[in-house]
Amino acid sequence: MLEVENIECRYGKANxxxxxxxxxxxxxxxxxxxxxxAGKSSTLRAISGLLPPVSGRxxxxxxxxxxxxxxxILEMGIAHCPEGRRIFPFMTVEENLExxxxxxxxxxxxxxxxxxxxxxxxxxxxxxxxxxxxxSGGEQQMLAIGRALMSRPKLVIFDEPSLGLAPNNVQKTxxxxxxxxxxxxxxxxxxxxxxxxxxxxxxxxxxxxxxIALHGRGEDLIRDQHVRRAxxxxxx
Amino acid sequence: xxxxxxHLVNAIILGSTYALLGIGLTFxxxxxxxxxxxxxxxxxxxAYMVYLFSVILGVNxxxxxxxxxxxxxxxxxxxxxxxxxxxxxxxxxxxxLVMIGAWIIMQNGEQLIWSGVAKSIPTPFPEEPxxxxxxxxxxxxxxVFVVAIxxxxxxxTIIQRTRLGKAMRATFQDRDTAALMGININVIYxxxxxxxxxxxxxxxxLLGPIFIVMPTMGNLAVLKAFAIVILGGLGNMKGAAIGGFxxxxxxEFGAGYVSSGYRDAMGFxxxxxxxxxxxxxxxxxxxxxx
Numbered sequence: 001m002l003e004v005e006n007i008e009c010r011y012g013k014a015n016x017x018x019x020x021x022x023x024x025x026x027x028x029x030x031x032x033x034x035x036x037x038a039g040k041s042s043t044l045r046a047i048s049g050l051l052p053p054v055s056g057r058x059x060x061x062x063x064x065x066x067x068x069x070x071x072x073i074l075e076m077g078i079a080h081c082p083e084g085r086r087i088f089p090f091m092t093v094e095e096n097l098e099x100x101x102x103x104x105x106x107x108x109x110x111x112x113x114x115x116x117x118x119x120x121x122x123x124x125x126x127x128x129x130x131x132x133x134x135x136s137g138g139e140q141q142m143l144a145i146g147r148a149l150m151s152r153p154k155l156v157i158f159d160e161p162s163l164g165l166a167p168n169n170v171q172k173t174x175x176x177x178x179x180x181x182x183x184x185x186x187x188x189x190x191x192x193x194x195x196x197x198x199x200x201x202x203x204x205x206x207x208x209x210x211x212i213a214l215h216g217r218g219e220d221l222i223r224d225q226h227v228r229r230a231x232x233x234x235x236x
Numbered sequence: 237x238x239x240x241x242x243h244l245v246n247a248i249i250l251g252s253t254y255a256l257l258g259i260g261l262t263f264x265x266x267x268x269x270x271x272x273x274x275x276x277x278x279x280x281x282x283a284y285m286v287y288l289f290s291v292i293l294g295v296n297x298x299x300x301x302x303x304x305x306x307x308x309x310x311x312x313x314x315x316x317x318x319x320x321x322x323x324x325x326x327x328x329x330x331x332x333l334v335m336i337g338a339w340i341i342m343q344n345g346e347q348l349i350w351s352g353v354a355k356s357i358p359t360p361f362p363e364e365p366x367x368x369x370x371x372x373x374x375x376x377x378x379x380v381f382v383v384a385i386x387x388x389x390x391x392x393t394i395i396q397r398t399r400l401g402k403a404m405r406a407t408f409q410d411r412d413t414a415a416l417m418g419i420n421i422n423v424i425y426x427x428x429x430x431x432x433x434x435x436x437x438x439x440x441x442l443l444g445p446i447f448i449v450m451p452t453m454g455n456l457a458v459l460k461a462f463a464i465v466i467l468g469g470l471g472n473m474k475g476a477a478i479g480g481f482x483x484x485x486x487x488e489f490g491a492g493y494v495s496s497g498y499r500d501a502m503g504f505x506x507x508x509x510x511x512x513x514x515x516x517x518x519x520x521x522x523x524x525x526x
Contacts, residue, residue, distance in 0.1 A: 026417055048411060048416060049415075050364075050415065050416065069420075070415045070418070071415070071418045071419070071420055072418055074416070074417070079416075080416045082412070082413055082416060084409055085411040086412075088405070088406050088409045088413070088414075090405070090409055090412060091402070091405055091406065091409065095405075098399075098402060099402060099403070099414070099417050099419070100417060102399075102403065102418045102419055103418035104415050105364045147417075151417075151418070166415040226417060235519065
């Protein structure tokens with residue numbers, strides 16, 4: 001479904017990605033793990049058009065999207081739920097969801113989808129007229145996910161969805177992401193919590209210093225010596 | 237008492253046009269981070285367009301004002317498209333210098349086209365002022381007030397209620413995330429600069445017939461607009477609206493009770509005081525558009 005082939009990205013003169021290749025198949029839940037600064041977020045930003053690669057190729061559903069605009073990529077069916085939630089704090093909950101559906105014109109279905117989000121998270125429905133910045137961290141995360149789903153994506157990209165959340169909200173967030181995946185939406189997720197990321201995924205890619213160091217099924221990586229030592233805190 | 241009320245009424249009328257100027261400027265800064273030194277030239281442009289259409293071409297006065305506002309919007313769009321679009325991602329200082337260049341070019345262009353001789357624009361309103369008990373107001377000023385308030389409400393409605401306005405606010409709050417939601421940032425910037433310019437042009441179109449029209453009229457206007465924006469807190473539209481009225485009140489009462497020669501200095505004295513006491517502006521508690 002999504003093929004990232006040998007992409008290189010730069011911030012100014014610094015190379016942050018060296019020939020990174022990642023692929024996601026229809027219906028999968030794929031995770032990217034790695035240390036801070038390994039290039040996980042940059043990979044996601046390259047896919048959604050915020051950081052166009054200087055070389056390499058990205059294609060989605062057979063179409064080349066390497067240098068496409070974020071808008072075009074969204075219209076193709078990729079939604080990006082950014083790191084740190086990034087909800088619009090001074091806009092209401094409802095306006096945030098409306099912006100999520102910005103490229104759509106089907107008013108009736110937009111209203112239905114919005115009701116769907118409120119049904120799944122009644123607290124968002126209760127606070128629909130409230131500024132989103134007044135929500136708790138967990139509620140903001142639910143809003144950010146709901147907003148990403150408002151574009152009716154085929155693939156959702158999650159960047160560190162558990163970041164800064166209380167433990168009970170972390171589990172709720174992961175549960176919700178797995179639920180979205182079970183309902184047929186393909187998921188690509190970056191997650192700092194390597195153990196959770198490997199447990200819930202179909203396949204995972206390990207990024208180290210801007211390169212893919214390992215990839216494979218989650219259950220295999222979880223048993224890998226290198227992964228255990230470096231990312232799962234295994235002393236043995 | 238009469239004098240006090242008269243000053244108050246004058247200040248409210250003048251304040252409505254100051255608010256118009258300030259809102260346009262703060263709106264452009266808030267969303268685009270562009271310090272628009274050409275703002276005063278759009279004000280001048282609006283006044284000259286009313287002169288052109290109403291006096292030279294003999295178009296109906298009200299229609300001439302509407303045309304001036306529309307042309308101001310178009311000129312703003314043209315400036316954004318030709319100058320600012322190429323400077324996307326440049327730092328604030330660079331765009332500031334370019335806008336200072338635009339200011340100088342536009343002002344000299346006006347001088348070239350219209351000459352330095354001041355022009356006046358007759359209004360179709362009755363000479364007899366509107367009498368409100370203790371105070372009286374010229375009909376032409378009542379008109380300015382009504383139109384200015386209507387335009388402020390219109391701008392507010394666009395920003396709060398429309399799809400475009402929501403996209404503008406989203407862009408203001410988080411540009412990258414707005415782009416991820418499929419918002420075309422270029423379109424938002426174009427619309428923002430056009431709308432802000434239209435408001436400046438409207439202020440000039442409204443005040444031109446009340447005062448006189450000359451190429452340098454924008455200089456004081458842009459300075460005052462900056463003062464208003466600083467008073468209200470950068471990027472804060474409600475703050476700019478209130479700032480406009482505060483500045484007009486200070487000027488009007490300063491001129492009335494202290495010294496009329498220091499009318500324009502009063503406002504800047506106020507800015508200095510505000511900056512000393514509350515450098516973020518009076519209403520900068522939550523920086524926001526809307």
